[in-house]
Amino acid sequence: MGDVLDLDQVSVRRGTTQILDEISWRVADGERWVVLGPNGAGKTTVIQLAAARMHPTVGTVDVLGERLGRVDVFELRPRVGLASAALAERIPGSERVLDVVLTASYGVTGRWREGYEDVDTGRALDLLAAFGMADFTDRLYGTLSEGERKRTQIARALMTDPEILLLDEPAAGLDLGGREELVAALGELAADPLSPVLVLVTHHVEEIPPHFTHALLLRAGGVEAAGPIDEVLTDEHLSRTFGVVLDVERHGDRWSARAAARGTSGRRGAAVT
Numbered sequence: 001m002g003d004v005l006d007l008d009q010v011s012v013r014r015g016t017t018q019i020l021d022e023i024s025w026r027v028a029d030g031e032r033w034v035v036l037g038p039n040g041a042g043k044t045t046v047i048q049l050a051a052a053r054m055h056p057t058v059g060t061v062d063v064l065g066e067r068l069g070r071v072d073v074f075e076l077r078p079r080v081g082l083a084s085a086a087l088a089e090r091i092p093g094s095e096r097v098l099d100v101v102l103t104a105s106y107g108v109t110g111r112w113r114e115g116y117e118d119v120d121t122g123r124a125l126d127l128l129a130a131f132g133m134a135d136f137t138d139r140l141y142g143t144l145s146e147g148e149r150k151r152t153q154i155a156r157a158l159m160t161d162p163e164i165l166l167l168d169e170p171a172a173g174l175d176l177g178g179r180e181e182l183v184a185a186l187g188e189l190a191a192d193p194l195s196p197v198l199v200l201v202t203h204h205v206e207e208i209p210p211h212f213t214h215a216l217l218l219r220a221g222g223v224e225a226a227g228p229i230d231e232v233l234t235d236e237h238l239s240r241t242f243g244v245v246l247d248v249e250r251h252g253d254r255w256s257a258r259a260a261a262r263g264t265s266g267r268r269g270a271a272v273t
């Protein structure tokens, strides 16, 4: 199997700002990746490249075997599921939950006069049910809680049966119960060999669902570490990435991290060499 994503020596610059600095990253079929890093590290920018929503300034990006810059991105994008805060903002509050998912078939938000087959409606209902939203299909999106919105957004991102699913901070803003429900649902998705390749962005190792296989750590626009999750999520790598001395622990199929007893004087970056 070829690579699903292949970023080779990619830099992104905006004006004088170097957002990504010569990063390389490869994702293969069947893998489930978490992308971790502090605020401003470049995580969303990487996701925007992978979603064919942005081009690199320098370097090459191949998504599902297609080179950005050569491929018609409007043909590529339906093959890539994306759930992000920026996309979520475009969903009208007056949209029915079922239509929020259904309209992804046309890559639009806001139902107008498009026709949908029963098979499309059935798929949207199945996806909503898989994310615990079966009882909400007729509710208006604007009336949902944050957790219910996130689950609806993920169902929507899966509607086109994408080959890769990109989730940019899906647990942001959720309470503990909502986070745990979402993590469990994503863990089930990750365990299913028929699921697309998954890439999930987060700031917190506690949000990594079970069955995730690989991790990419970003810091200041560069790759701190990338590879199998057990090799990457170490005290040393996480401490360097976040600029705080951290103890990282694995508890079965979940992770936690907290400041180590030493070097916790509140100085970010202290004693991390």
Ligand SMILES: Nc1ncnc2c1ncn2[C@@H]1O[C@H](COP(=O)(O)OP(=O)(O)OP(=O)(O)O)[C@@H](O)[C@H]1O
Binding pocket: 014, 015, 017, 019, 037, 038, 039, 040, 041, 042, 043, 044, 045, 046
């Ligand atoms: N159009 C732009 N012009 C200038 N700087 C930008 C632009 N877009 C992003 N940046 C900067 O690039 C850096 C990386 O942004 P990005 O959103 O990719 O980070 P992130 O890791 O997703 O951050 P967060 O965790 O806070 O969401 C940030 O410092 C941001 O201010």
